[in-house]
Amino acid sequence: MAPSVNYHCPCLSSAATPPPPNLPSSSYSFHPLHTLYFCEECDAVRCNRCVSVEVSGYYCPNCLFEVPSASVRAEKNRCARNCFQCPHCRNTLSVVPSDPPDAGDLTSSTIQIGSIGEPPFFLYCNYCRWDSAEVGITFEKPTGLALQLQKTEDSAPDSLEFERLKEHFEPFLRASSLSASTSHLPSTSHAPHTHTNPITAAASSALARDIPGVGKYNPSLGRSGGPGGGGGRSGRDRTANKDEMPEYRSRVQIGGAGSGGDEDADLMRHLEVPAEIARLEQRWVSSWATSLQSKHLKPLRIPLHSKPTKRCPSCRHILIKPEQKAQSVKYKIKLVAANYLPAITAHLPHAQIPKRPVALKSSVTSSTGPPAAEEDTAEPTMVAGKTYPFQLALTNPLYDPIHVRLAVQRAPLPPQLQSQDTAGTTDKEKEKTRRPPFAVSLPTSAFPIAAFAEAWEYEDEEELFDEDGGLVDKSSPAKDRAGKGKTKTVGVLEKKANCTVVGGEVVIGREGRGDVKFNMLVSYTYRSDDPAPSDGGEGDVEPRSPTAPKAAPEMKTFSFFTVVDLGVIVPKDETKVE
């Protein structure tokens, strides 16, 4: 697995610091940069888990028809035109005419999709060859299929039964709401939020409470037999209908429909091929007892998609606004974090040894003492008890140069232990887990990243960048690397255009295991000249000095957390060194 850098969005917890990266839940707080947004008003990162989403338009993903929101509701978020899905493989179905009676196969297939064809049209799946004639669905015209199917859907048994249920309950509710409004006392006592004297409430509710077996006197219900009727009748009748609810008579009784009963059990008992039974996903949306068999599945209308508008959850400013047209993939407003935060990529040089085997590798391995065996382990893993360099490449998206400072977040436990310590003290498992399995060192001082500019502007600036380094490093890596050796793995390694590569080092404890994953605070200082980047100063000679021509009030700092995941530690006993 390649090393990754994800960015923190603080929406999940109120704490300012991100959760420790070794918790599994922390993965929900970190996101890849390209999924994040940036609110300029709040000056904060927003993620897909916290932005509020509104629908700015609906469209069918198949025919790309924009559906007005008024009809979305009536069509139940489905395409109301000719778009259907195969119930078996979810492929899009196409409308085909019946075979003309006697024409040659060749000619009929060429004109099949077109308008000519024999009247009984049906839906056909090009992938699994299912066609809707199998379930008895054919069409007279090749257009407006959904409309033709609508009639059967409207008279679907579940919706009819549902309406009947509503009619069944409405008189009852009407009666009870009437009684509640006329007789004031019981209703107020039962409504949980009316403030009455608790004593009267208690008394009235005690009076009004239902005694099992004794029907409540309720004149508005027109209870047959009246108030005295309950006691006088035979035992069976008395208990038959105690809840004062008239018996509901189903339109279609499940006893008659038979699904799920003995017939289906018989079908299952003599089943030969499991595929004859529809899968769970194919059945679970249907609320009506239907056949188990997959050959009875009906074509599905294609669900609509929406074009969402995304807003900052706190200031309501729009972060994402797509263009209205379904065919367009552009945005009217697009405030993505990638335009504001430096992009960071991580990689492990030792993992890339096989790719570029020349000078770099040899210099690294010779200079740093321990990793002599490193050449053997070509795979990008890290062995416990060793030290590895890693590189972070930061790319500046801003039109201004920035100064970046990196800091590893201190773990809540005593951090930064040397590997010797861990090895010395740990015999018990507890101790091992308590020790941080690795320690990370990063350049502590701020380093500059040049401004983003169009590609052609970089050519002649190279020297300028080289000159004004002023910091720990020179930018040509190969020369210095050999001379300075180990110190050079930590620090700025390379600067090129708006990208700066810094090196870090991770020391893995002998008993270390798990992932090398740490939180890193990135703070960058930029010159805030307000929304409009007024100066054309990409070619500015010294963009990175804090003592820039325009000084303190113009500088702004933004900090954000990232998690760097370098990979898995291979326990030491697997590959014993020396």
Place this chain on the structure above:
Amino acid sequence: MSAPGTPRARVAEPATPIPARIGSTVQSSPHYTTTRRHSLYGTEDRIILDPGSRIWKVGFSGEGRPRDVMLVADSQHGETSLWKLTRLEGDVGMEEQERMLEAMLQDRLRAVFHDSLLTDPKSRKVIIVENALLPLYIKEMIARILFNNLQVPSISFASSHLLALLGVGRITGLVLDCGYLESTALPLFASRPLFPNLRTTPLAGARLTNHLRALLLYFGEYYPPLTSLGGSANTPAASHPKRVPAEILTDAVMEEIKMRCCFVGPALDDAENLTGSPALEADSSVELEVPPSDMSIEDSEASHSPSHRASMDVDMASVSVPSGSTSLSVDAAPHVRQGEAYLRKLRKMYERNSTATNLAFKVVPPPGSQTGTGRGTLIVPGWIRERGAEVLFDGGDVDESSVAEVILDALLKVPVDLRKTLASSILVVGGTPMLPGFIPRLHAELIQALTRPLPSPSPRTSRARNTSTRNANKPNPPPYDHYASIRPLAPHIAILNNPSPDSSSATGVVRSSRASAHAGKAPAFTPAVLPWVGGSLAGALKIGGEEIAREKWDEATGGQDDEIGPDESMEVVDERPRRAPHILPDWSRAPLLPGAPPAPRPQQLPAMSQQAAVGA
């Protein structure tokens, strides 16, 4: 004040409920006949969310079926359900577990609104179909996410059992919800859930899956894919069945086997028949369907299930260890585990009682041995298909009643006057009853439990008579019969949504007229979706339960846990879940209405419209 908009808005606010009230009272208006488009954009429709531990059903009120059904378990990490019956011990583990759950819930809830329903959550009231045993912390989590993250205007929680009853047009009945983690029986009278009489058992979908997996590991056969496509090169190894590798029985495969292969056969022969069988005579007890060794294997499986992550792998490992040590011929195994012995007894018993065909099931071969071509073949024996679900009907355990016993236990607890009414209006909902034959079998089990002949007391009593003198003049105590007091109810037992009410009358019990008037008379909604349909109905009738408005929530929570926390507050990491305010109504912490019986719900029926008025 300079804001004329404020009074206007205030006028408009009560105006919204009034048409609603009129609509519900003045029935003759054409308002409801054109209900299909009674609101153009449908913002009046509520969102009905039925959040199970494994499967969620979502949709709009007033519709007959959910818009979308989704599997919410984190299957990438081998989880089979969002939450489990157990929580991790200790602060650290539990907090982490809660954070995980909250993050996943947030994912799913956002997906509900943005991917499935494609609607703006800020304009939609939500009705949550709430299982009676939905843990409070999950309930609060859901409310917190809906209010803070999605900013819905109001939430109401409605009991799933009650909603299921509404879905069949009733307000009184005994509802068994047989879901994934638990089966819960709850009696309801006149729309009041009798929560103190609730009974529950962990025999449900998850247990069935584990049982099926264990059976398949022992008795299934696996044919690896051909090693090469060349016809002559087929090694004999490919044609011989192998033991089922545990890795192929992934959760998805198990679910598909459950769905496409399994069903529930008719009741096994009565206990005497089984006691005579040589396999089981060792441990003959009164209810012989459960030999005591049952506990061991079930425990060994169950004890792993709460383990935090990858419980499935652990499960399978624990089961597969013996199967790995024993070779293909199980009989030659040097040490036969108790569980295995038990499973073999089961097999003998089940095989005799099954006529189902064996099925060949195509499975992806385990990743380790990707030598072959294509897919392997798993043979699912017919008896496993038919009798795998027997585990749900195995009773006799005090802690884990069978699904039939849990109904009877609930019946035992309800007041005597209600028993007959409730016994003849049993409703079975949930995903597990979707197994073909489940409900008729459940009916048969209920009858059988109530009519099972008592063990003849003769030997013991005669001995007692001879030996003990102090009891000589007293009548012998009758043998203990747990269900003695409800035995007379046997003719009245009726399951409302029994798909074959007539076939199950072959149990010899003459059904009472009331029972036959009720059995199978429910509308033909599927058991799994019934609570959702009831919720949709309740939403359409505007009786969705007590509403909690967002203002109230914000007030109670102090509006602090807004989505964007104060960035600089360094102090709190874990205070957030603790701040759960007690404004969510729940029966388990019901402040009893003074003087009233512990049933606050039914009065909400009339109060509902007022609630809506206040909230709107």
